[in-house]
Amino acid sequence: MPRAPSGLSLLLMAGLAFAATPPLEVVSSWLSTSDLQWAVCSPARAVGTDPGPLCPPPCPANSTKSTQCLYYLQESHKEEVCGPDLGPERRRDVLHGLRMRHCCEHAVDQALPEDAFQGGPACRHLLDALIMTDDLAGRITCGHSQVLTRYDCGQTYSIAHRCHHCKVL
Template sequence: NNNNNNNNNKSSSNHQCLEYAHRQLIPAMCPDDPGAYRRPGRLSRYRLRHCCHHTVESVVQQPYADKESCVDQVNKALDMDDIAAAMSCQFNEVLARYDCKQKYSAKSCDSCKDAYALWACAAVLPHWTRTTAKQGRRGRYRVNACRSVCLEAEQKCPWLLPVADDANPYAGEASFTCIGK
């Protein structure tokens, strides 16, 4: 009986509300049937692996009316997700040089990593949304990332201490700094 429950849990855990998009799923995401593209939003049930708060649909600008354009848009979305993941990985390597076991504030290195990953996704991935008839525009328009996403990463990440050097006395550098408006 216990084995039966475990098997049921295993099979149901593979069926999520939103599936992760990956290149092996492209044939299912972008079928040959032209009728599959009549309704917009086909890619909204697939989320990106690193930037999991984004769906593939939310980062594609162009409408996809056939298999070829769908595959192109999905590949672009996956490429952008890979770039954001690489940025987070590089930042985590820098952060690994910091003694994360030492409490530098009420925040932790984990909260810094999470905030930076969220910022990397917001910085790399565009976010497109549909307009409504009431808005007087047709199609999709881009929504800019909130500056608060950047500021949160800046606030949650530690200051990196400089190498002891009498010739260059300064307090250190922020591990992350927001620039621009």
């Protein structure tokens, strides 16, 4: 799947540091309803249209780490990480080892405020908001992937057109 430019993903992740409302309301105040309803790109659609590198695959449960893979934040981590079994430092270490599924260049701990490391409901709420925001970044990138693949980032005002862009409607 195409990924958002790093500035967009950083902006979306930074907004979570101030989250004190229900997850999608964190970002939906400046987005229209249609932005939140975009369909997710299928993997087949993303092949060959990606403006940046793809994220490595998730690590299998019995990974020997002989191939490149990442451990991605999942719904199940909310209960595992935010429960009373982990202290703040151990929680931070675990979250540092997890990556965002779409914005995989970011470790989860980098996108969270200090409250998240204390565990409990605030931790669960912030992880839920982070998962939803990462999914939203994926949908936004998917919706703009055609523009992103045609823009030549090396030039100030440049779009790389090819014959297949000339479509008769």
